[in-house]
Amino acid sequence: MAKTTPQAVPFADLIKNTDTPSGTAAIWWLGQMGVCIKMGDTILIIDYYASTDRPRIAPPPVPQENVCGVTAFLGTHDHVDHIDWPSWKIWAGTCPDAAFIMPAAHIGPASAKASGIAPDRLIGMNDGDVITLPNINVITPPSKDTASVIQTGNTVVRNPDQTGILQKNTVSIHAIPAAHEFLNQDPETGYYPCLQYIIEGNGVRIYHAGDTLRYEGMLPRLRQFGHFDAAILPINGRDARRYQRGTIGNMTFQEAVDLAGELQPGMVIPGHWDLFARNSADPAEFADYLDAKYGEEIRCLIPTYGQQIIVRQLPAR
Numbered sequence: 001m002a003k004t005t006p007q008a009v010p011f012a013d014l015i016k017n018t019d020t021p022s023g024t025a026a027i028w029w030l031g032q033m034g035v036c037i038k039m040g041d042t043i044l045i046i047d048y049y050a051s052t053d054r055p056r057i058a059p060p061p062v063p064q065e066n067v068c069g070v071t072a073f074l075g076t077h078d079h080v081d082h083i084d085w086p087s088w089k090i091w092a093g094t095c096p097d098a099a100f101i102m103p104a105a106h107i108g109p110a111s112a113k114a115s116g117i118a119p120d121r122l123i124g125m126n127d128g129d130v131i132t133l134p135n136i137n138v139i140t141p142p143s144k145d146t147a148s149v150i151q152t153g154n155t156v157v158r159n160p161d162q163t164g165i166l167q168k169n170t171v172s173i174h175a176i177p178a179a180h181e182f183l184n185q186d187p188e189t190g191y192y193p194c195l196q197y198i199i200e201g202n203g204v205r206i207y208h209a210g211d212t213l214r215y216e217g218m219l220p221r222l223r224q225f226g227h228f229d230a231a232i233l234p235i236n237g238r239d240a241r242r243y244q245r246g247t248i249g250n251m252t253f254q255e256a257v258d259l260a261g262e263l264q265p266g267m268v269i270p271g272h273w274d275l276f277a278r279n280s281a282d283p284a285e286f287a288d289y290l291d292a293k294y295g296e297e298i299r300c301l302i303p304t305y306g307q308q309i310i311v312r313q314l315p316a317r
Contacts, residue, residue, distance in 0.1 A: 014028070015043055025202055027269075030050075033081075036070075044072050067094055070095045074101045077180060077193055083102055085113045104124025104125055107122055126140070127175060171201030173197055174197065179212050206229060207232065209234060213251055219262060228266070232271050233260065233270060235272060236280060253285050267309075270300070
């Protein structure tokens with residue numbers, strides 16, 4: 001397995017001093033599926049597990065109390081290494097203006113876990129929803145039962161025509177379902193417990209797959225967004241032993257390579273391989289298979305903790 005050496009990251013200074021002009025974004029890898037993304041003045045943290053309450057292969061690169069200045073925290077699903085509730089409570093204080101975004105399926109059950117985070121800072125998403133930042137608007141696509149809804153803070157207004165127009169200097173977050181290992185859509189609410197996020201802003205589009213397998217219809221959904229300048233994909237796979245002990249799985253490294261091959265992103269970053277010894281993978285196998293199958297068509301970057309990765313808008317091939 002490729003080794004990384006965690007280093008303490010001067011988080012606030014590093015983020016503040018990183019310029020992301022139009023057509024660029026910066027990513028810092030925080031381990032597992034955790035990343036920090038900066039687009040213009042908008043700073044997002046997705047799936048960062050910063051707690052030290054469980055045995056970890058490596059310590060968190062940014063201590064909980066050093067995280068500040070974040071626009072929004074995103075969790076793809078309610079597993080401890082993706083929505084780290086103890087850390088979220090700390091960050092509610094260190095980032096007093098930040099929103100906390102997660103699948104809508106978890107908003108109700110999260111009330112006890114989220115004690116200390118004001119309810120109006122918890123924002124739920126579901127399949128097809130779009131959030132725009134920094135002024136938080138949630139645009140929910142119309143269904144057969146309801147008109148589209150735009151939520152701004154605590155205010156909800158009907159928007160039957162779904163006329164949400166992205167303004168300059170905004171970042172949009174789109175949600176589609178993730179299958180971890182199953183889609184598990186609630187038949188009554190229509191909510192999916194696990195999501196994937198597509199982040200667009202500053203002229204750059206980044207795909208964060210969360211925890212997922214491939215499922216029928218996923219590829220065409222992703223292709224509707226156009227070219228991805230970067231894709232972050234889980235590669236730890238699944239097997240009987242992990243499933244029997246309650247550890248549900250993701251794409252194998254081969255499946256992740258083939259998804260990257262079909263999407264042709266400007267860059268692909270393998271994730272979910274480094275945190276827990278009993279649920280890890282070797283990113284070199286992903287990189288080798290990608291190179292053997294697709295050659296120089298797709299740039300692969302195996303990240304190190306706290307590494308800054310500059311993403312540039314590139315034309316689709």
